[in-house]
Amino acid sequence: MSSLKWWENAVIYQIYPRSFQDSNDDGIGDLKGITSRLNYLSELGVDAIWISPFFKSPQKDFGYDVSDYYNINPEYGTLEDFELLINKAHNLTLKVMLDIVPAHCSSEHPWFVESRSSTTNPKSDWFHWAEPQEDGSAPTNWLSFFGGQAWTWEPRRQQYYLHNFLPEQPNLNYANPAVLEEFNQIAKFWFDRGVDGFRLDAVHTINADAFPYKDNPANPKFKLGPLPQDQQPFFRQLHDAAQLNQPAIQDFCASYRRIADSYENDRFLMGEVDGDNDSAVFMSETFTKPGRLHATYNFDLLEWGGLTVKEIKEAILKSAKVFNGTGRLSFAFSNHDVPRVATRQLKALNVNPKDSDKMQLLLLKLQISLIGSTCIYQGEELGLEDVSDIPKEKMQDPWGIEFAPTFLGRDTCRTPMVWNKNLPNGGFSKANTTWLPISDKHLQRAAIDSALDPNSIYNDLAKFLKWRKKQSAMTEANYILNIAGDDTEISFDRESDDQTLHCNFNFKTLTASFEEI
Numbered sequence: 001m002s003s004l005k006w007w008e009n010a011v012i013y014q015i016y017p018r019s020f021q022d023s024n025d026d027g028i029g030d031l032k033g034i035t036s037r038l039n040y041l042s043e044l045g046v047d048a049i050w051i052s053p054f055f056k057s058p059q060k061d062f063g064y065d066v067s068d069y070y071n072i073n074p075e076y077g078t079l080e081d082f083e084l085l086i087n088k089a090h091n092l093t094l095k096v097m098l099d100i101v102p103a104h105c106s107s108e109h110p111w112f113v114e115s116r117s118s119t120t121n122p123k124s125d126w127f128h129w130a131e132p133q134e135d136g137s138a139p140t141n142w143l144s145f146f147g148g149q150a151w152t153w154e155p156r157r158q159q160y161y162l163h164n165f166l167p168e169q170p171n172l173n174y175a176n177p178a179v180l181e182e183f184n185q186i187a188k189f190w191f192d193r194g195v196d197g198f199r200l201d202a203v204h205t206i207n208a209d210a211f212p213y214k215d216n217p218a219n220p221k222f223k224l225g226p227l228p229q230d231q232q233p234f235f236r237q238l239h240d241a242a243q244l245n246q247p248a249i250q251d252f253c254a255s256y257r258r259i260a261d262s263y264e265n266d267r268f269l270m271g272e273v274d275g276d277n278d279s280a281v282f283m284s285e286t287f288t289k290p291g292r293l294h295a296t297y298n299f300d301l302l303e304w305g306g307l308t309v310k311e312i313k314e315a316i317l318k319s320a321k322v323f324n325g326t327g328r329l330s331f332a333f334s335n336h337d338v339p340r341v342a343t344r345q346l347k348a349l350n351v352n353p354k355d356s357d358k359m360q361l362l363l364l365k366l367q368i369s370l371i372g373s374t375c376i377y378q379g380e381e382l383g384l385e386d387v388s389d390i391p392k393e394k395m396q397d398p399w400g401i402e403f404a405p406t407f408l409g410r411d412t413c414r415t416p417m418v419w420n421k422n423l424p425n426g427g428f429s430k431a432n433t434t435w436l437p438i439s440d441k442h443l444q445r446a447a448i449d450s451a452l453d454p455n456s457i458y459n460d461l462a463k464f465l466k467w468r469k470k471q472s473a474m475t476e477a478n479y480i481l482n483i484a485g486d487d488t489e490i491s492f493d494r495e496s497d498d499q500t501l502h503c504n505f506n507f508k509t510l511t512a513s514f515e516e517i
Helices: 031-036 038-044 079-091 110-115 177-191 249-261 280-287 309-323 341-348 353-369 398-403 440-445 447-451 457-468
Strands: 011-015 048-051 068-072 095-100 151-154 159-162 197-200 268-272 295-297 329-332 373-377 479-484 489-495 500-506 511-516
Touching: 031 038, 031 079, 038 079, 038 447, 038 457, 068 079, 068 177, 079 095, 095 177, 095 268, 177 249, 197 249, 249 268, 249 280, 280 295, 280 309, 309 329, 309 479, 309 489, 341 353, 353 373, 353 457, 353 500, 353 511, 440 447, 447 457
Parallel strands: 011 048, 011 373, 048 095, 095 197, 197 268, 268 295, 295 329, 329 373
Antiparallel strands: 151 159, 479 489, 489 500, 500 511
């Protein structure tokens, strides 16, 4: 039996609920839909599912703007639907992780509605309110990830409030102990319902330090680049000194860890964190010190423009230098915020489009062979490409709507899953219109059809995951040694007490090999 806890080497499948499976034919995926497809995931061989937010929300940022952390958005179902989902998942030995958004909530949350109403109400200091400067301008030069100032004027209070993302996502004030206690109760509410872990969204953007607020300094390493990110004023600043990664965030991490540890069956906390320039690994180390989060979600392989073989190897080396021998990192090549691997990495690795499937399978095997856990975004097991032909009038992502056609936003990786190519809407929904259009080019890679095809990526991956579970070097230890390679190859050894496995990933032939030595 492995001495590792389940999360230390888990393969976690990320579900974007709006686009996974629609059960009531309204064109939007839901919890009952997810439940109906759990067998598909169990047969693939993943260990856990991570479901992006399904809490009550006005959906300004599609669930990452929560208006009730204790309830479920009606589009997705009910608490009873969730109970059926988690019971079935556990019967299939699948762990269930939820996506908790601790740093900010929706501007429609009753907490903020009350807070903005006056300077004297009971929730008046649950958010970050600040006086204008003498000339009426914002308190600091802080900028939002989505562009523009991170401060918005509220006439009712005659003050500015802070939002690191959309104005509809005000940042909570963790300098107030009542806010932390409320989120402690949220954790207990879902743990009590059997949830196995949380992916903590943008936990590095929690604002917890008290006044005074300080300006961000300029980023001396900034270089002008293409959309979506490099050209933004946000990246012209350094944020770790003031706006982000504030030391007091660790009070939140420690509190959540105490709660997780009070439950049986190894409840898991995985934080999404980042940092300035080359500080991301340092921040991951900080967030996973003893008594804090169990692991962090690693951004190093998620570069929007893709990574060369050399850059992938450098990311592995950098992570192994700090985390070798531990399960404190979770690797991912894709998620709901970046273009899909089959599109993003094709150019970066100079791969012929006809070999896209080979590249996708190679990268999946690579990330799953690294130390720690790994996250696979829905559809990557099918080799799905990004969808770049969504008409602007059908786009949903405010980021893409703002910049199309130069930049198409995140809708391109969020289109609905297709299950059977011969069914209406590929089996996703019987609705006349789905929330995002179904991609015709995805129909030839429909999930159930692929599961029945012995030559599909799905089945190759399923075979690999089944084989991996029998390799003690990958399941009983988190040691990665002798990382090597050139511009066309990456190799390393995985080692346990009774096995050393030489892993080789050839980007010229797009093949992976594993040899016991």
